[in-house]
Amino acid sequence: MTSAFDLLAAIDVVDPYPLWQSLLDAPPQIAEDGSFALVTRHADCAELLRHPDMSSDARNSTHFRATMTEEELKRIEKREVFLFRDPPVHTRLRRLVSKAFTPRQVQQLQPFIEERTRELLDAAAERGRLELVADLAYPLPVAVISELLGVPHEDHATFAGWSAVLAKSLDRLMTAATPEELEENRIASDEFRAYFEQLAEQRRHDPRDDLLTALVQAEEAGDRLTMDDLTSTALLLLVAGHETTVNLIGNGMLALLRVPGLLERVRDKPQLAEGMVEEVLRLDPPVQMTMRTALKDIEVPGGTLRKGGSAVLLIAAANRDDREYDDVLTFEPGRDDSSHLSFSGGIHYCLGAPLARLEGRIVFAELARRLVNPRLGELTxxxxxxLRGPAVLEVGFDALLP
Ligand code: HEM
Known part of the structure; x- marks a missing residue:
């Protein structure tokens, strides 16, 4: 394994776990020239996620600087997506968004999430069939983010289309994108930004009780979000919050189908849905890995990662590290342990974690309560x-209770 590209090429997307296990069992992997390291152990990943000299900004990577065109670099320069920034830019933008994205705002979404979940499952009951991704896992999170941001209902479908294109761009952080892929991504991103600029202007004149209005008004020590900051942040919330939650819901349905007795346990004790969310995140994480770049020479397992070199942190392997967990492969919703790295760690810890957890808890409890004798059908x-997860997940059932 000499690069992130080799790693991605080796992955079986249906079941990457034997590969993760073999890498976890093998000695640490680092390229001879110190340009690339693969980190699998929980303690090492957790440490590197908190390391002040490990950057989230791809512009610090020798490899990516070499593959980016001047034009791409200029575009990135102007658009501050704070997931891919280091302090102080990251600190400033994250603080402004956190101020607008409060626990109160997340909690207020609970009735909306419950209602949408009910409606989507009612529609499936009426049809007499459930394809979990298209019928629930995909539409629910996009409706929730749209509601949070204040996107009008009639635009939710357009919004979902952009999200599908933009989510693919995360894979491309690790591989070279084709010109067609870059173009597709550029178009989706430009359309999204144009749409949001116009919506933000409306909110400036006609404030509402939504996140977009809060972002427009966000101000701290005289520091306003520029329009570019605002659209970059809205775009980040969509990309970071959509496909990830789609995967959480899909992977959770699979757990209900595959883990013996889980469905009955959650049905009998709905509070267990909370622990179930943590175990789905741990054993089948929606974000399988992330990447950091060394700002100076850094000691990592197996050797020295050179300045400008990249480390892939394999979250999905780290969560299965038996140095960290007892009975590591047992799905146990009563574990009462959220030390998994599925929401990352350190300063980039997922801002949407409370929202994702709320959605997962509501959906899993409802699926366990309503589905009678569910069976796995087609799965791709x-x-x-x-961002790994099912594309199609057919679920057969005897009844979908009201
Ligand atoms: C199960 C669902 C989710 C998972 C597994 C997940 C996972 C992650 C991970 C791993 C990161 C950090 C990546 C890194 O350190 O390189 C992250 C960051 C982020 N997530 Fe999530 N996420 C989820 C849902 C959401 C939702 C629903 C939202 C918002 C609507 C959201 C918003 C964000 C934001 C804004 C960041 C950037 C934080 C920063 O850079 O400071 N996420 N997420």
Whole structure:
């Protein structure tokens, strides 16, 4: 294994776990020239996620600088997506968004999530069939983010289309994109930004009780979000919050179908849905890996990662590290342990974690309560190795209770 590209090429998207296990069992992997390292152990991943000299900004990577065109670099320069920034830019933008994205705002979404979940499952009951991804896992999170941001209902479908294109771009952080892929991504991103600029202007004149209005008004020590900051942030919330939650819901349905007795346990004790969310995240994480770049020479397992070199942190392997967990492969919703790295760690810890957890808890409890004798039908996976999850998940059932 000498690069992130080799790694992605080796992954079986249907079942990457034997590969993760073999890498976890093998000695640490680092390229001879120190340009690339693969980190699998929980303690090492957790440490590197918190390391002040490990950057989230791809512009610090020798490899990516070499593959980016001047034009791409200029575009990135102007658009501050704070997931891919280091302090102080990251600190400033994250703080502004956190101020607008409060626990109160997340909690307020609970009735909306419950209602949408009910409606989507009612529609499936009426049809007499359930394809979990298209019928529930895909539409629910996009409706929730749209509601949070304040996107009008009639635009939710357009919004979902952009999200599908933009999510693929995360895979491309690790591989070279084709010119067609870059173009597709550029178009989706430009359309999204134009749409949001116009919506933000409306909110400036006609404030509402939504996140977009809060972002427009976000101000701290005289520091306003520029329009570019605002659209970059809205775009980040869509990309970071959509496909990830789609995968959480899909992977959770699979757990209900495959883990013996789980469905009955959650049905009998709905509070267990909370622990179930943590175990789905741990054993089948929606984000399988992330990447950091060394700002100076850094000691990593197996050697020295050179300045400008990249480390892939394999979250999905780290969560199965038996140095960290007892009975590591047992799905146990009562574990009461959220030390998994599925929401990352350190300063980039997922801002949407409370929202994702709320959605997962509501959906899993409802699925366990309503589905009578569910059976797995067709299952295919999305062709995406970083944000991994089902593309089609047919569920047969005897009844879908009201
Ligand atoms: C199960 C669902 C989710 C998972 C597994 C997930 C996972 C992650 C991970 C792994 C990161 C950090 C990546 C890194 O350190 O390189 C992250 C960051 C982020 N997530 Fe999530 N996420 C989920 C849902 C959401 C939702 C629903 C939202 C918002 C609507 C959201 C918003 C964000 C934001 C804004 C960041 C950037 C934080 C920063 O850079 O400071 N996420 N997420």
């Amino acid at each position: 996976y999305r062709d995406n190795r970083v």
